[in-house]
Amino acid sequence: MLDAARTVVFRDLLLALRRRSDVATALLFFLIVASLFPLGIGAEPNLLRAIAPGVIWVAALLSSMLSLSRLFAADHADGTLEQMLLGVSPLGVVAGAKVLAHWLVSGLPLVVIAPVIALQYDLPQSLYGTLALSLLLGTPVLSFVGAIGAALTLGLRGGGVLLALLVLPLYVPVLIFGAGSVDMASAGLAPDGQLLLLAALLVVSAAFAPWAIAAALRISTE
Amino acid sequence: MSAAIRWFWFASPQTFFPLAGRIALACWVLAALLAGAGLYVGFFVAPTDAQQGEAYRIIFIHVPAAWMSMFLYVVMAFWAALGLAFNTRLSSMMASAIAPTGALFTFVALWTGALWGRPTWGAYWVWDARLTSELILLFLYLGFMALQAAIDDPRRADRAGALLAIVGVVNVPIIYFSVQWWNTLHQGASVSLTRAPSMAATMLAGMLLMALAFWLYSIAASLTRVRCIIRERE
Numbered sequence: 001m002l003d004a005a006r007t008v009v010f011r012d013l014l015l016a017l018r019r020r021s022d023v024a025t026a027l028l029f030f031l032i033v034a035s036l037f038p039l040g041i042g043a044e045p046n047l048l049r050a051i052a053p054g055v056i057w058v059a060a061l062l063s064s065m066l067s068l069s070r071l072f073a074a075d076h077a078d079g080t081l082e083q084m085l086l087g088v089s090p091l092g093v094v095a096g097a098k099v100l101a102h103w104l105v106s107g108l109p110l111v112v113i114a115p116v117i118a119l120q121y122d123l124p125q126s127l128y129g130t131l132a133l134s135l136l137l138g139t140p141v142l143s144f145v146g147a148i149g150a151a152l153t154l155g156l157r158g159g160g161v162l163l164a165l166l167v168l169p170l171y172v173p174v175l176i177f178g179a180g181s182v183d184m185a186s187a188g189l190a191p192d193g194q195l196l197l198l199a200a201l202l203v204v205s206a207a208f209a210p211w212a213i214a215a216a217l218r219i220s221t222e
Numbered sequence: 223m224s225a226a227i228r229w230f231w232f233a234s235p236q237t238f239f240p241l242a243g244r245i246a247l248a249c250w251v252l253a254a255l256l257a258g259a260g261l262y263v264g265f266f267v268a269p270t271d272a273q274q275g276e277a278y279r280i281i282f283i284h285v286p287a288a289w290m291s292m293f294l295y296v297v298m299a300f301w302a303a304l305g306l307a308f309n310t311r312l313s314s315m316m317a318s319a320i321a322p323t324g325a326l327f328t329f330v331a332l333w334t335g336a337l338w339g340r341p342t343w344g345a346y347w348v349w350d351a352r353l354t355s356e357l358i359l360l361f362l363y364l365g366f367m368a369l370q371a372a373i374d375d376p377r378r379a380d381r382a383g384a385l386l387a388i389v390g391v392v393n394v395p396i397i398y399f400s401v402q403w404w405n406t407l408h409q410g411a412s413v414s415l416t417r418a419p420s421m422a423a424t425m426l427a428g429m430l431l432m433a434l435a436f437w438l439y440s441i442a443a444s445l446t447r448v449r450c451i452i453r454e455r456e
Contacts, residue, residue, distance in 0.1 A: 145389075148385075152385060157372065158372060159372075162369060165361070166365045166368075169358045169361040169393075170390070170393050170397075172397050172400065173393075173397055173400035176400045176401065176403070176404040180404060197400075201396075212389060219382050220382070
């Protein structure tokens with residue numbers, strides 16, 4: 001069972017490595033969205049400092065959602081997904097492994113690159129740790145919840161826009177706690193409460209989402 | 223005939239169709255009567271509010287609509303889960319028949335809330351916790367309907383919608399509390415929604431009448447819609 005999970009993770013990482021441009025596009029999208037806000041609302045440093053956590057988190061949400069439609073599409077097109085459904089290893093484990101691989105190529109880079117945007121927004125350096133930690137805890141939740149939507153909209157016309165409509169309302173708690181933790185820290189309060197809530201969301205979604213994804217994949221491919 | 227078989231007798235669309243027609247007709251009539259009585263009590267009998275004047279009278283539509291919008295989502299998820307678990311066609315049809323009514327009430331609650339907010343708070347929209355979670359509820363309803371509309375195969379549409387409704391119903395409390403905490407974090411005491419604690423008996427009577435009318439309307443509209451779906455599919 002763990003072998004199957006490890007194989008799926010390495011396979012997806014290898015595929016991502018062979019198609020580096022796909023990974024780069026989502027990251028570039030994250031950077032561009034975050035760079036558009038100062039152009040739209042002006043470069044007043046105090047204003048930028050105030051909106052930085054929210055902007056970074058909204059950009060992370062959108063960027064994570066953008067790469068979701070590719071999560072199962074290629075496997076569905078070439079028949080790999082059907083083999084996974086027929087295989088002996090539990091589909092929930094396979095789905096969880098695919099989500100983990102998706103997070104490693106789309107979520108983790110955001111955690112690494114977020115301080116660059118924080119620099120652009122003149123966020124105090126003392127907040128970088130909280131920002132990175134909140135993204136580290138929150139972005140896997142986005143991958144887990146989003147994968148349910150990706151599995152449900154597999155092969156549908158207008159899948160991308162539909163996916164956004166399904167998934168974005170469910171992202172609201174992550175956005176609130178994620179941006180809220182950085183806001184708390186910038187107000188001089190301890191962000192522990194918000195970070196713990198993010199961690200709780202991560203635990204719950206990691207425990208239940210794989211099975212919901214598996215059920216959605218079965219519905220979509222029957 | 224055992225009790226178990228009787229229980230599932232009306233689970234078949236063929237036997238349910240005529241029953242739904244009779245119940246729907248009765249509910250339409252009762253809903254109209256109760257709405258008439260409720261509106262009469264609300265607009266002519268209930269006293270004018272000491273603080274808000276006549277503007278408060280929109281409460282007779284606003285509060286029952288908000289109740290129904292939240293309640294119908296749970297009912298919809300219940301039928302959807304039943305359809306997924308027991309593979310009964312009618313349960314899934316009920317879920318898709320309830321969704322538009324639920325979305326309608328969510329929209330009505332938001333709309334009347336905006337109209338009520340303007341004279342009392344001076345703004346059509348404030349980022350209050352209840353308003354925000356109601357808005358997200360509307361998005362959840364629309365997502366459910368959009369997903370079902372995008373899938374051509376009705377069996378797949380039913381099951382995909384059911385899964386989404388279940389995921390949604392798990393998320394609704396999380397969204398509600400997160401929005402509430404976000405609200406207390408970001409916003410000071412700019413707007414308070416708390417009304418005067420004591421409510422005149424006639425006000426309460428009007429509101430309960432309207433709530434009952436909205437209940438019966440929901441049943442009638444859902445059953446009429448489910449009859450259309452049965453005709454379309456069977």
